[in-house]
Amino acid sequence: MASVMKNLPPLPAERTLRVISGRWKPVILYHLLSGPRRLSELSRLMPAVSQKVLIQQLREMEAHRIVSRTIFPQVPPRVDYEATALGQSLKPVLMALCEWGRRHAAELDEPEHVADCARLSLPE
Amino acid sequence: MASVMKNLPPLPAERTLRVISGRWKPVILYHLLSGPRRLSELSRLMPAVSQKVLIQQLREMEAHRIVSRTIFPQVPPRVDYEATALGQSLKPVLMALCEWGRRHAAELDEPEHVADCARLSLPE
């Protein structure tokens, strides 16, 4: 929808939150940061997400220009989703979120079952 | 609710998002980062938020240990809300979010009406 774009909050921090918070967006982003992926690949990478919802999230990310969509005229069809430069620029933001999340978990939860932030810092 | 705590996602980045995303949490945090505030003060600082919702958000933040609540046994009652150390440690995260939001706005929106990130970087 076009409304997706115009409804971005004026406060920058809230704007970013609006762009990246969505049930599956961080995970999708995480996968796309290491290169383009076909829809079917993403589906296989996150079996918990239905195709409809996956496409939904991807389209919103596309509208926000952090993801681009490339259609290859083949049969069966092939569509690649890829993080744009703007999308790539979210990497440090995700890092910050990830690191604080670990800290938060460490300070009050049982700190055990929290994944690390490793692959976000790897070059690609 | 107690459920607020146990339902934190295992992925660190999502965990952080869960903690800070709430309709008014970033703004509340922003105000609390510069010192303790009474409920009535916060109410005055953000007239758009109803008291009930404000308290709601504050309680969740308290449950997540990023805000502490101090009751002064006076009449009329006085209650101070304050960012904990954990809450203060969100400052760089908010900065990252704010900066990216500005970049995002600059790159595709009309970049005009987006506030700056100034006061987040000021010491307190």
Next chain:
DNA sequence: TCTCATACTGACCTGGAGGTAAGCATGGCG
């Protein structure tokens, strides 16, 4: 006694995000 400020709680409602399930179009291939 009535009012006021303060900090809350509770009943109720609603929009929208996200979930399920099904259907559609294409063309290669057995």
Next chain:
DNA sequence: CGCCATGCTTACCTCCAGGTCAGTATGAGA
């Protein structure tokens, strides 16, 4: 011909964050 993989849409439902509005307790002070 029937079937497959792929990418996508549509109809429908559920749940809950967050909104409105009203009510409660306290004691100082007019």
